[in-house]
Amino acid sequence: MSKPAIAFVHPKTAELNATMKIKLNWDTWAKRGAVDSTQLPDDQKVLLSAGTELDIHWDQPEGNHVLVSVVQPIAGFHNWYFYNQEDAVEIIGKEPDNNPTDVPPEATPKGKALEFPGFQGVYYIHHPIIANGNFTWGEATHGGDRIPVNADVVNGMIRIAKVMQDVRALLGDRPITVNSWYRDPVTNQRVGGASRSRHLSGDAVDFVVRGIHPSDVYKRLNPWWGNRGGLASSNTFTHIDARGYRARWSY
Numbered sequence: 516m517s518k519p520a521i522a523f524v525h526p527k528t529a530e531l532n533a534t535m536k537i538k539l540n541w542d543t544w545a546k547r548g549a550v551d552s553t554q555l556p557d558d559q560k561v562l563l564s565a566g567t568e569l570d571i572h573w574d575q576p577e578g579n580h581v582l583v584s585v586v587q588p589i590a591g592f593h594n595w596y597f598y599n600q601e602d603a604v605e606i607i608g609k610e611p612d613n614n615p616t617d618v619p620p621e622a623t624p625k626g627k628a629l630e631f632p633g634f635q636g637v638y639y640i641h642h643p644i645i646a647n648g649n650f651t652w653g654e655a656t657h658g659g660d661r662i663p664v665n666a667d668v669v670n671g672m673i674r675i676a677k678v679m680q681d682v683r684a685l686l687g688d689r690p691i692t693v694n695s696w697y698r699d700p701v702t703n704q705r706v707g708g709a710s711r712s713r714h715l716s717g718d719a720v721d722f723v724v725r726g727i728h729p730s731d732v733y734k735r736l737n738p739w740w741g742n743r744g745g746l747a748s749s750n751t752f753t754h755i756d757a758r759g760y761r762a763r764w765s766y
Contacts, residue, residue, distance in 0.1 A: 617695035620658035633666025671717030719756035
């Protein structure tokens with residue numbers, strides 16, 4: 516017989532001032548490892564009920580799981596894994612210091628050559644990331660000033676470039692200005708990005724659509740993007756990322 520799900524509720528104390536939560540839409544195991552719950556002993560997992568909301572410090576994808584750090588420890592631990600299946604979990608809100616101020620480079624000179632770790636050949640900043648696409652390596656690397664630290668970041672750029680092509684088509688092929696794409700760790704801290712920002716992984720873009728206010732961009736993309744990743748809006752730009760589970764917030 517399986518254990519009944521626990522409706523876990525945090526004590527409402529002044530020190531629990533986190534602005535992020537994980538919401539569980541199904542009865543879901545909180546696990547100490549990113550493995551099937553049947554592979555873990557009882558003291559390494561807790562079954563939580565649908566509707567549970569936990570205050571968290573941060574979240575990050577781990578394969579087919581999401582790892583979070585809860586504010587109030589569960590069974591003595593802060594870090595827990597949740598299996599990411601369809602709409603089982605969602606992240607609500609953002610880190611308190613996540614207030615990015617990144618802007619596009621003043622100019623992107625044509626012809627600048629780039630080399631990426633793990634990839635052969637030369638890439639030019641004015642060339643599209645996707646064949647016949649609208650988004651360039653220059654936009655992804657901030658004019659060639661931010662070179663990916665590894666091949667995973669480059670793959671993240673390619674992954675979100677495909678998404679951005681779909682975004683552009685969905686919004687009527689209007690021109691899109693990229694404020695921020697890949698950020699190296701130093702730049703991410705300097706511009707006020709989240710400690711585990713998806714910009715660090717290359718699969719996030721902050722952008723502006725000509726003629727459409729960011730709040731309207733958010734409203735139009737929200738049902739379409741669903742549980743495939745993060746979506747956020749400020750007064751001046753829209754954020755989208757491909758973390759692989761639903762996350763929503765505003766700046």
